[in-house]
Amino acid sequence: MERWLNFLEVNASRILELTVDHAILVTLAIVVALAIGIPLGIYLTTNEYLAGVVLQVASITLTIPSIALFGVMIPIFSLIGQGIGFLPAFVALVLYAQLPIIRNTYTAIKNVNPEMRDAAIGMGMKTHQRLWRVEIPNALPVIMAGIRTAVVLNIGIAVIAAYIGAGGLGVLITQGISRGDNYLIISGSIAVAILAIIADAFLLMIQKFFTNKGYSQVTAER
Amino acid sequence: MKRQKLIANIVRLSLYALVAAFFIWAIANSYFDYIFTQQGTFLILLRQHIVLVVVSSLLAILIAVPAGILVTRPKFRKAEWIFSNIANLGQTIPSLAVLALMISLLGIGFKTAVFALFIYSILPIFRNTVAGIDTIDENMIDAAKGMGMKPYQILFRIELPNSAYSILAGIRTAVVLNIGTAALAYVIGAGGLGVWIFTGINLFDNGFLISGAIPVTLLAILADYLLRKLEYVVVPEGARRTGKIED
Amino acid sequence: MISFKHVTKAYNEENIAVNDVDFTVEQGKIVVLLGPSGCGKTTLLRMVNRLESITDGEIIINGENSMDLDAIELRRKIGYVIQSNGLFPNMTIEENVMLVPDLLGWSKKEKRERFTYLMKLSGLDPEEYGKRFPYQLSGGQQQRIGVVRALAADPPVMLMDEPFGALDPIIREKIQDEFLQIQREVKKTILFVSHDIDEAIKMADKIVLLRDGEIMQFDTPSEMLAHPKNEFVSQFFGKDRAIKSLSLHTVKDLQGIIGLGEVDDSIQDTKTINVHQDLRNTLSMLMNQEADQVIVTDDEGERIGSITIDLVQKYLHFEIKGKLSVSQEG
Numbered sequence: 001m002e003r004w005l006n007f008l009e010v011n012a013s014r015i016l017e018l019t020v021d022h023a024i025l026v027t028l029a030i031v032v033a034l035a036i037g038i039p040l041g042i043y044l045t046t047n048e049y050l051a052g053v054v055l056q057v058a059s060i061t062l063t064i065p066s067i068a069l070f071g072v073m074i075p076i077f078s079l080i081g082q083g084i085g086f087l088p089a090f091v092a093l094v095l096y097a098q099l100p101i102i103r104n105t106y107t108a109i110k111n112v113n114p115e116m117r118d119a120a121i122g123m124g125m126k127t128h129q130r131l132w133r134v135e136i137p138n139a140l141p142v143i144m145a146g147i148r149t150a151v152v153l154n155i156g157i158a159v160i161a162a163y164i165g166a167g168g169l170g171v172l173i174t175q176g177i178s179r180g181d182n183y184l185i186i187s188g189s190i191a192v193a194i195l196a197i198i199a200d201a202f203l204l205m206i207q208k209f210f211t212n213k214g215y216s217q218v219t220a221e222r
Numbered sequence: 223m224k225r226q227k228l229i230a231n232i233v234r235l236s237l238y239a240l241v242a243a244f245f246i247w248a249i250a251n252s253y254f255d256y257i258f259t260q261q262g263t264f265l266i267l268l269r270q271h272i273v274l275v276v277v278s279s280l281l282a283i284l285i286a287v288p289a290g291i292l293v294t295r296p297k298f299r300k301a302e303w304i305f306s307n308i309a310n311l312g313q314t315i316p317s318l319a320v321l322a323l324m325i326s327l328l329g330i331g332f333k334t335a336v337f338a339l340f341i342y343s344i345l346p347i348f349r350n351t352v353a354g355i356d357t358i359d360e361n362m363i364d365a366a367k368g369m370g371m372k373p374y375q376i377l378f379r380i381e382l383p384n385s386a387y388s389i390l391a392g393i394r395t396a397v398v399l400n401i402g403t404a405a406l407a408y409v410i411g412a413g414g415l416g417v418w419i420f421t422g423i424n425l426f427d428n429g430f431l432i433s434g435a436i437p438v439t440l441l442a443i444l445a446d447y448l449l450r451k452l453e454y455v456v457v458p459e460g461a462r463r464t465g466k467i468e469d
Numbered sequence: 470m471i472s473f474k475h476v477t478k479a480y481n482e483e484n485i486a487v488n489d490v491d492f493t494v495e496q497g498k499i500v501v502l503l504g505p506s507g508c509g510k511t512t513l514l515r516m517v518n519r520l521e522s523i524t525d526g527e528i529i530i531n532g533e534n535s536m537d538l539d540a541i542e543l544r545r546k547i548g549y550v551i552q553s554n555g556l557f558p559n560m561t562i563e564e565n566v567m568l569v570p571d572l573l574g575w576s577k578k579e580k581r582e583r584f585t586y587l588m589k590l591s592g593l594d595p596e597e598y599g600k601r602f603p604y605q606l607s608g609g610q611q612q613r614i615g616v617v618r619a620l621a622a623d624p625p626v627m628l629m630d631e632p633f634g635a636l637d638p639i640i641r642e643k644i645q646d647e648f649l650q651i652q653r654e655v656k657k658t659i660l661f662v663s664h665d666i667d668e669a670i671k672m673a674d675k676i677v678l679l680r681d682g683e684i685m686q687f688d689t690p691s692e693m694l695a696h697p698k699n700e701f702v703s704q705f706f707g708k709d710r711a712i713k714s715l716s717l718h719t720v721k722d723l724q725g726i727i728g729l730g731e732v733d734d735s736i737q738d739t740k741t742i743n744v745h746q747d748l749r750n751t752l753s754m755l756m757n758q759e760a761d762q763v764i765v766t767d768d769e770g771e772r773i774g775s776i777t778i779d780l781v782q783k784y785l786h787f788e789i790k791g792k793l794s795v796s797q798e799g
Contacts, residue, residue: 049230057237063446064439065402071419071435075253075428076244083426152314159316160406163423170318177322177409185326189319196314365555368518368628369569369618370544379568383559460602461559 007183015172019191022168025086025161026154026199029093033150037098038143041105042131051106058099066092066157070164089158089166096157097150104146108139144207148200155196159188169195253432256418268437270413274332274404275445278339279397286344287389290351291377306352309345317342317403325410335412339403343396350392354385386457394449401442405434415441470496470658471517471626476526478512478682486512488682489526494675497656501669504679505705510662513679514628517660518544530626531658545569548619548627548657552634554611556603562614563599569622587617590651609640616648620655629661633668645671666706670694670716678702691717711785716749720765720776723748723784729765729774736762744773752781 008015044051073088082088112135120130162170172188175181248254257264293302321338328334358381366376382389405416418434421427471494478487487509494500502510515521517528519540528535535543556565564571566587567580575583588595591613603611612633619627633641645668652659663669669676670690678685678693678701685705686698694714697703706713721744723729740760742751744767755763755778765774 047226047229049227050233053230053234053237060443060446063398063442065405065442067402067405067416067419068435068438068442071422071431072244072439074423074431075248078426078428084423156314156316159318163420170316173316173318173322174409177325180325182323182326185319185322189315189323192316192319193311193314197311200314359553359555361551361553361555362557364520365549365551366557368520368544368547368549368551369572370541370546371568371572372541375572380557380559384557458559460557460561460604 004183007187011184011187015169015187015191018167018169018171018188019195022155022158022170022192022195023199025090025158025166025168026093026151029090029154029158030097030147030151032090033094033097033101034147036094037101038105041102041143042109042136044102044106045109055099055103055106058102061095062099066096066160067163069095070161074164084165086166089161089164092161093154093157097154100146100149100153101143104149105139105143108142108146109135111142112138140210141207144203144210148203148207151199151203152196155192155199159192248432248436251428253429254436256429256433257437264433264437267413267415267417267434270332271401271404271415271438271441274335274339274407274412274414275397275400278336278404279343279393279400281336281340282343282347282396283393285340286347286392287351289344290348290355290389291382294352294355294381302352306349309349312345317399318406318409321403321406321410330411332412334410335404335407335414338410339400339407342403343400346395346399347389347392350388350395351385354388354392355381357388358384383458384461387453387462390449390453390456394446394453397449398442398446401438401445405438470494470529470531471660472529473513474527474529476513476516476528477524478509478516478521479524486682487516490677490679490682490684491526492677492684492687494658494660496658498674499652499659499661499672500675500677501661501663501673502677502679503663503666503669503673504685506664507681508679509682510664510677510679511630512682514630514660514662517626517628518547518549545573545622546624546626548621548624550615550619550627550629550632552631554603554615556611556614556618558603560602561599562601562603562606563595565603566614566618566621568618573622575622583621583623587620590620590654591617591647593617609636609644612636612644613647616651620651620657623655625658627657627659629659631662631664634663634665641668648672666713667716670713678705690714712749712752715752715781715785716747718748718784720744720746720748720751723776723780724765724774726787727780727783729776730780732764732772732775733762738762739764741766741772742776743768748781748784751776752778755781 040054044054069092070088073092074083077083077088077091116134116138117130120134125133158166158168159170159173162168162174169188169192172184172191176184176186176188289305292298293305320342321335324334324338324341328337362380362384363376366380371379404414405419407414408416408420415434415438418430419438420434422429422431422434473490473492476487476490477485479485490513492500502513504510512521516523517530517535519535523536530543530547556562557568560568563584567575567584570580570583584599585595588598593610593613598606598610598614603614606614612635616629616632619629633644636644649672661672663672673690675687675689676693677687680701686693686702688696688698691714693702694706694710694717697706697710703710720729720742724744738761740754740762741764742754744765751763755776763776764772765776767773
């Protein structure tokens with residue numbers, strides 16, 4: 001216990017710093033993933049054929065092991081002189097976040113009660129009005145669930161990104177391994193777990209806020 | 223309708239083209255050459271990788287499925303949330319950390335990696351087993367009891383067939399995850415294809431990177447595909463639609 | 470035969486689900502447990518096959534105390550049908566239906582024969598449906614299979630828990646008719662839970678009306694409608710119970726008491742009804758004025774007379790109102 005206190009006394013500020021780095025990397029990746037995934041998911045509801053293609057590709061992407069995807073990213077990005085560091089890790093995280101976001105957006109809007117949609121059409125709403133006023137608000141809880149999955153997934157994957165020089169809490173773990181220092185490994189792991197739990201709880205709160213406000217419960221698909 | 227199909231096909235073809243371009247580029251730069259020039263090493267690494275995954279996955283299935291069945295029995299129902307919460311919490315611990323922490327328990331090497339992979343893949347299988355059994359309609363179980371089925375008959379004839387889809391999906395998730403995590407086994411000296419990926423990172427050698435990363439990727443995609451096919455064979459036709467929980 | 474002997478079920482001192490219930494379902498008869506939700510009717514039913522425990526009293530099934538038997542053995546001798554049919558999605562229709570015979574170790578040939586017999590009995594093609602899965606059937610078909618499955622091992626006793634409750638009214642009535650047809654052939658001893666008054670009147674040889682776990686009245690449907698024992702019973706059946714009771718009588722009954730009218734051949738716009746039609750349907754047909762004259766035919770299709778609203782009213786007065794007024798005076 002005393003050793004732990006000593007360890008934390010020395011390393012607390014560094015752990016905090018790396019936690020912030022980790023959170024920033026994941027947040028940036030999620031923001032970009034949302035900017036791509038949500039419009040794409042919405043568009044896919046108007047094109048069944050494309051939906052099939054995109055969802056299949058996204059689901060294959062998710063099966064690619066993270067270290068292997070980093071391995072492929074490095075040679076590609078070294079073409080533009082960005083081989084190791086932030087960019088390949090960032091792009092990989094954006095890709096991994098796509099499936100849960102696109103899939104949940106797509107299914108949520110697809111599953112909006114058809115009677116509600118009919119009512120909107122019957123009231124003379126135009127397509128974009130219907131989308132903004134009826135379909136998106138009602139699909140929000142499920143879309144939020146997709147975002148949660150993506151965030152928790154990314155927090156875990158970003159750990160491995162430390163090996164390709166992307167920083168974050170993975171640095172503690174990789175250093176711990178190479179130095180045989182369990183304090184580093186354990187503190188890094190706990191910090192990652194806490195970050196994931198807090199992010200998940202925070203997003204769940206937002207999701208519940210939308211759900212409780214009388215929005216319809218579209219059956220969630222994780 | 224026609225335009226939609228056209229767009230879909232253009233996207234599909236561009237993706238094919240992108241993948242093809244990548245392979246042509248990689249071949250043109252001889253990035254795959256290590257697989258052939260160091261064929262012996264490649265095969266050893268591949269075998270290590272597969273053995274790691276197969277052994278740890280089988281052990282995980284042997285533990286996680288019975289455990290999932292056990293906690294869904296009436297006697298343990300009340301304790302179920304404890305296990306489920308532990309399982310959920312466990313999934314927030316990074317795979318790399320699980321590997322690393324095992325070093326202090328078991329030292330460096332193959333056995334440690336198998337044990338770490340085994341621990342890590344228990345979670346998805348356990349979770350899906352519990353979820354699969356839990357989502358079975360209570361009325362169905364009530365009908366089965368009312369017909370005079372014994373508990374083990376209800377388990378083997380009703381509960382397991384109707385949750386097979388979910389259980390197999392959990393196994394698939396675990397195996398695919400395992401293939402990726404096994405690529406990290408290098409860091410605790412257990413070999414596998416990760417050796418080449420990490421060598422590539424350390425030496426800035428694109429050849430090692432690609433020769434390691436692409437086989438691992440194909441292995442994961444292949445395992446995913448085969449296990450989906452297996453689901454189709456194993457799960458009874460009527461239970462396919464009811465058992466769907468996770469994609 | 471199922472006898473309830475002072476049966477009580479209590480969860481604790483205050484919470485009593487079933488209180489000192491005492492009645493008998495005679496061999497080959499249908500007794501309907503009727504009452505508002507939470508009256509304990511389903512609990513009472515589930516005590517028979519021991520899905521619920523008994524706190525006090527005993528249930529005797531064909532001479533044997535249910536508690537003396539092994540629960541599994543007992544259940545295999547009792548057919549059980551529930552509202553949401555409870556078919557197993559992983560099994561084909563044939564596997565579903567033949568599950569209990571399979572558990573009992575019947576031979577393949579016996580099972581095959583029984584399946585064919587039962588499916589034909591309920592008007593379903595065994596070849597066509599046998600290999601299908603439950604999801605490939607409509608709600609009504611699934612519910613029929615649920616009933617067929619309960620009959621599979623030819624149990625002397627059947628428990629039916631709102632078996633037709635989830636169906637829409639038209640299909641429900643059709644399946645009720647079909648089931649009564651089957652019952653005439655198989656003559657099972659049946660305990661049937663319902664919250665639907667019309668269903669109870671139609672299906673029951675006798676009704677047990679329950680409130681808060683206690684029997685309010687145990688009688689034949691016509692007695693219960695004509696002589697409600699207390700305020701709760703008469704309110705439960707409603708002000709229109711005289712009209713409801715008409716469904717228990719047929720044109721034939723009316724013919725026997727007051728006779729039919731003459732057929733007037735000069736009227737062109739006519740409709741015919743069968744002499745076995747119940748008077749409630751006959752009355753609604755007359756009230757809708759679907760034709761100028763309604764002609765009654767016998768089973769051979771011979772015209773045997775005509776019927777009017779006046780005649781039904783007279784019958785109601787003599788046969789039912791008469792009794793009703795007596796009970797009110799008493």
